[in-house]
Amino acid sequence: MTGDSDSADLIVVGSGIAGLAAAVSARQRGARVILLERAPREDRGGNTRWTEAFMRMRSENEVAHDFISHFAANSGAHLDPALVAETTGDFDTRSSLSRTLSMTDPDLIATFADHAGPTLAWLKTFGVRFDFLPSYLITTSTTRLAPVGGGLALGGQRRRCPL
Numbered sequence: 001m002t003g004d005s006d007s008a009d010l011i012v013v014g015s016g017i018a019g020l021a022a023a024v025s026a027r028q029r030g031a032r033v034i035l036l037e038r039a040p041r042e043d044r045g046g047n048t049r050w051t052e053a054f055m056r057m058r059s060e061n062e063v064a065h066d067f068i069s070h071f072a073a074n075s076g077a078h079l080d081p082a083l084v085a086e087t088t089g090d091f092d093t094r095s096s097l098s099r100t101l102s103m104t105d106p107d108l109i110a111t112f113a114d115h116a117g118p119t120l121a122w123l124k125t126f127g128v129r130f131d132f133l134p135s136y137l138i139t140t141s142t143t144r145l146a147p148v149g150g151g152l153a154l155g156g157q158r159r160r161c162p163l
């Protein structure tokens with residue numbers, strides 16, 4: 001919490017990487033932010049603190065060669081081809097089943113890929129370092145970058161954090 005404890009422009013719930021990133025970026029834009037966390041202070045960090053936080057990156061600037069295809073292949077269920085075919089038509093003419101399909105918007109995946117490098121650069125401004133660390137993962141089909149110190153380092157580098 002920064003400033004007046006009775007008012008805020010933004011209330012963020014949860015101090016994992018999603019909440020911290022939202023809170024810090026809003027604070028950097030001048031917003032008054034309240035960050036709520038249900039865990040005791042010493043246990044904060046959610047799932048984020050327990051992960052190695054491997055990311056499918058080829059370098060700090062570029063996503064791995066299979067980033068988009070892998071994301072697209074894994075972000076939805078194995079869908080009935082007939083329902084998928086319907087999605088090329090006008091939304092109003094599609095069956096209700098087809099309209100409610102859980103599919104990730106390709107534009108969202110592309111935006112994610114475009115922002116990956118700049119996001120790592122932003123995290124580095126808080127002292128987070130990235131490296132190609134040894135992995136417990138069996139597959140070696142792709143390149144995986146990770147923050148040194150894992151997810152705990154993503155939430156733990158608070159020295160230069162503006163919150």
Ligand SMILES: Cc1cc2nc3c(=O)[nH]c(=O)nc-3n(C[C@H](O)[C@H](O)[C@H](O)COP(=O)(O)OP(=O)(O)OC[C@H]3O[C@@H](n4cnc5c(N)ncnc54)[C@H](O)[C@@H]3O)c2cc1C
Pocket residue numbers: 013014015016017018019036037038039044045046047048049050051052053054055151
């Ligand atoms: C063992 C493990 C390994 C993983 N490995 C990887 C990996 O290599 N690469 C990768 O990309 N992902 C990995 N993941 C997944 C990744 O860690 C999560 O997707 C990511 O950390 C989610 O971040 P988050 O901020 O959304 O949620 P979290 O980090 O879970 O944070 C949510 C926070 O919200 C708080 N909260 C929830 N409800 C409330 C409430 N009502 N009021 C107040 N606070 C609340 C929680 O206490 C928590 O602190 C792994 C996860 C685990 C558990």
